[in-house]
Amino acid sequence: MGRLRAWLYVRCGLEFKTVLALAVVAAVAGGLAFHHYWSGRPRTVPVPPPVTAPAEAPRAMASPEPRLVIDIVGKVTKPGLRHLPKGARVADALAAAGGPLPGTDTTALNLARLLTDGEQILVGLLPPAAAGPQGTTSDPSSPATPLSLNSATAAQLDALPGVGPVLAQHILDFRTQHGGFTSLRQLRQIPGIGDRKFTTLKPLVHP
Secondary structure (H helix, E strand, C coil), X not given: CHHHHHHHHHHHCCCHHHHHHHHHHHHHHHHHHHHXXXXXXXXXXXXXXXXXXXXXXXXXXXXXXXXXXEEEEECECCCEEEEEECCCEHHHHHHHCCCECCCCCCCXXXXXXXXCCCCEEEECCCCHHHECCCCCECCCCCCCCCEECCCCCHHHXXXXXXXXXXXXXXXXXXXXXXXXXXXXXXXXXXXXXXXXHHHHHCCCEEC
């Protein structure tokens, strides 16, 4: 140890304590440099999970689709009331009732006609205006047996006083285009029916 001190003093002009102090300072500086390097090294940064947007408040429930209540009577598999969507036709009502019974004549029905709410469909039966008290055919012009504009056939309309086949077809066309009659006043919208003819027909028919 004495020789090392003498050598340091002769060669470097430094005392052993000074060299020891310098070594300590160098060690501390090295430690700080290593710490700085270690702290500044590139590191993998975890990606935060995506933020989930808050759930939207439930929208108000859509208003229910308009429904029609139809009374289907006569020679069908399941007669009675049926609830059908707006825009349904006579053919849809027959299907909802299970279809006509075998052998039933449906030629008097316009299967393509649009239905109206509260309508009654007679399948294989004469309408009230065409049936007498014992089921026999009566005069459709009789005021005691008004004819339904929504279920009458062309022949029944033709038999009304002052109607004829051309005007009967106009009535059927109006019924198909507008989905049926809801008021007797709608007859005034049909070409060929003036005030006088409307007055004649008013007690003989109903929607």
